[in-house]
Amino acid sequence: LCARTGFETHALLMPTKYSNERNLSDALKLCEDLKITHKIIEIQPILDSFTAQIGEPLSNLRMGNLSARARMCLLYDYSAKINALVVGTSNKSERLLGYGTIYGDMACALNPIGELFKTEIYELARELDIDEKIIAKAPSADLWEGQSDEADIGYSYERLDEVLRLVQSKGEAELAREFDPKLVAMVFSRMRANKFKLSLPPVASLDGE
Secondary structure (H helix, E strand, C coil): CHHCCCCEEEECCCCCCCCHHHHHHHHHHHHHHHHCCCCCCCCCHHHHHHHHHHHCCCCHHHHHHHHHHHHHHHHHHHHHCCCCCCCCCCCCHHHHCCCCCCCCCCCCCCCCCCCHHHHHHHHHHHHHHCCCCHHHEEEEEEECCCCCCCHHHCCHHHHHHHHHHHCCCCCCCHHHHHCCCCHHHHHHHHHHHHHHCCCCCCCCCCCEE
């Protein structure tokens, strides 16, 4: 999408030891096809150094957050080097569910796809002639071996988006009568728990207003 704007676009590919070789090769081919300037930066040494300093093994959740924030640091450092803006990739489904790392993959200067549901991202990708084999792959941030979005959340994006499209017009009880009650309960629970990720930190007002 950025490449189609005509603005100079750069991509950083930041694999770990858990990264799927196919995902990396697909990303490289896409960069080459779109003539995007790109660079590979292995972040495993950063993660290993952090873990060594902490002195204890990290859970998948902590390691996933660390990976996302390490990538964010590199993106912002690179953007400062070339005087560029970091473009976000979190879609509306992920944002509503809080499925992302605050100050990690959710950090950006602008996000052109933030109001598109995940299923709409697939439609957009086809409009942009993205290789179908990339679209058909199970979504994954490669945060640990075998990790996938839908395994983490417990439902497919197709089922999630059916509910997410209606959360602003219908309440939890009404949706629970139309869809799987467990799915609806999970969606609203995640939305409540992660709402803070969608706004700037609140600041105490000291002027009495």
